[in-house]
Amino acid sequence: MSTDPTAPEVRNLKQMLQYQEQAVVSRMLVKNPAGNVTLFAFDGNEGLSEHTAPYDALIIGVEGRAEVTLGGVRHTLGEGDSLLMPANVPHAVHPVGGFKMLLIMIRGVKE
Known part of the structure; x- marks a missing residue:
């Protein structure tokens, strides 16, 4: 094991973030000009209401x-499943019990 922080x-995503009662917990894993990667843990009764984002994202x-409602269409997302969410399309997340997800947001490159 390295002493260099x-x-x-190698880290296990399931173990990196714990559920908290009546809360949505997040941990930013990567943040740079190209985008970010965030791990979320949703308590069973918590979620994200409908909103849009200016960038493409992968859950x-x-x-x-x-x-996960995306552009008015409901999708069921489980462990190992992914869903691409285009920029500016309304979406919401409604967990069925505790739910952890990785969100990868990609910013467009300006030329």
Whole structure:
């Protein structure tokens, strides 16, 4: 094991973030000009109301299950499932019990 805190390390996404009662917890894993990667843990009764984002995003289910509404269409997302969400399309996340997901947001490159 390296003593360098910046050294790459294999981590388990399920164990990196714990559920908190009546809360949505998040942890930013990567943030740079190209985009960011955020891990979320939703308590069973918590979610994200409908909103839009200015960038394309990819959701990857890490644990549990959720109903994700994207442009008015409902999708069921479970562990290992992914859903691409285009920029500016309304979306919402409604967990079915505890749910963990990885959100990868990609910013457009300006030329």
